[in-house]
Amino acid sequence: MDSKTHLKERNALLQIINVDLTLGTFMLNSISLNVDQQEYMIIIGRTASGKTTILKTIAGAYRPSSGKILIDGADITAMPPEKRNIAYVSQIFSSFDPMNVQGNIEFGLRARGVPKSERKKLINGVVKDLGIEHLLDRMPATLSGGEQQRVSLARALVTSPKILLLDEPLSMIDPETKGSIIRLLKAIPEKYNIPVVHVTHEWDEAYTLASRIAVINQGRIIEVGVPEQIFNEPRSYLTAKLVGFYDMHKGDATLTDSGSTIKLENSLELKSSMKISGSVYACVRPERVKLSNSNESNTLEGRVVDVFRERFGVRIIININNIEFTALVGSKPAKGGVVTITIPEDSVYVIPATRAEPDRLTPEMV
């Protein structure tokens, strides 16, 4: 461990150290993660990968069988949730019925015995911040998804937590409201001087919000990094799959002067600007694939086998020598037609096959 890393670990507000946990047949395996003050940490993973379990373990719902959780250096592993001062916001709005919005927001303060006048002052501050002054007398069941999420956040933030935990906070929100909630969430770490730990399976949500991202699969954190690194240079096959590399083809790489050449099956070859050799996966994002007839390398001809309309264009699946590639293009080609695509060399990202971790992948992932 170099001195810089050591310093970072010492300063982390939240330290999760080698946490193991067994819940029925599911296990969290040696989870270690540091989260700094004012950091927006996103834990991304597929359904049932263990991301919510990590969040709930931090919140105090589960006691690890080994390992430690520290806040400001103090061990809270055995502490009950009410003593941790960590606010947990669940995926589905947890309304404390039959309380109205004010009653819901006031709940934590009441539980802590905060006097009424003080409660009023604190509530006024937080509802103003979140723009929900007009909702105080409403019953939570009458609110929209976005309004409920704001109330959840107000209820959590009014207690001045040391850490805010968010379990898929955007999953129940209408697309038109998402933008405003994202702005709100992004501002929280700085405005309230606390870290946020947010779990999701949506990579665009993670890319937009995170200051750092942890990738989890089958109860293990497989990668941690800043969004740009995770999205552009994922270390593992699984991360690449999770963050939008649609096409990942196995092949053998040999070094060339400018990078490497990857021989795929069916005598198909791709050139990459990355210098690598051996058994690899050649990974391509669909938005980097261009329709063109240029003489550049990686220009290939194939038949369009499927066409999907998407928000940012048309996603097409092209069969080239029985290998399928995906491209995101502007115009809609005819299904069955022949097209020529170019994959720029710097858009062929190569991952050594050893990082595919096939033993931890389900058949559907591979």
Added chain:
Amino acid sequence: MIFCSAITILFFIYPILLIIALGVNNLISALSTGSFIASVEVTFVIATAAALLSVLVGTPFAYLLARSDFKFKEVIEAIIDIPIMVPHVVVGIMILLAFSSQYGIGPFLQGLGINMIDTLIGAIITVTYLSATFSIRVTETSIKTINPDIELTARTLGSTPAFTFIHVIVPRIWKSIANGALLTWARAVAEVGALLVVAYYVYFNGNDVYPASIYIYEGFEALGLAGVVKYSAALLIIVLVIFIIYRWILKHI
């Protein structure tokens, strides 16, 4: 389907209608019989105490069953259902053995002057043992429908388990608790077998009073079928009215 349902409804309603039809003319006579009213009174005291006791000790237990997974939980679950499984006379014998014999804590209770045989406390303990299961099961089922995330959310906001239970869980389940209490109460009113063993009569308000079910059974033995129709009809109507009013109030609160 409709035919089968009609037969089922008829099966349930026919004996009720007949006993009411036959007993309704003598209802005033039954309700003016002091010994019968006293027996109904003592039965309601016993049943209400059993219902309250079941709620008091049964609700936290129902929470534990709904929320926790522990060793031998299946065994505990089976034990709670014992009162439903075994003949009630056997339960009466078990209660006598457990609390009012030379075995177990019997001598200790007797030393404190607590006697189970033919006393109000004996009758209450017996019917509570027999009928608390209903209250516990209804409450447990209701708690299971609440997403545990709500409790975790409350706890992380600084709420202790007790505060969370009172302010988050109880407001969501109190109607089920009340319904469970009603079932326990009704089951307690209906009890005969165990009371025949433990509290054939109960010392109440200076008199020895039969619980209503035993009062009617005694009447049946002494006077035959015709002699007890009016008491049976009266008890049925009283219980039915209480059920309807109680459920109406629960629905409209």
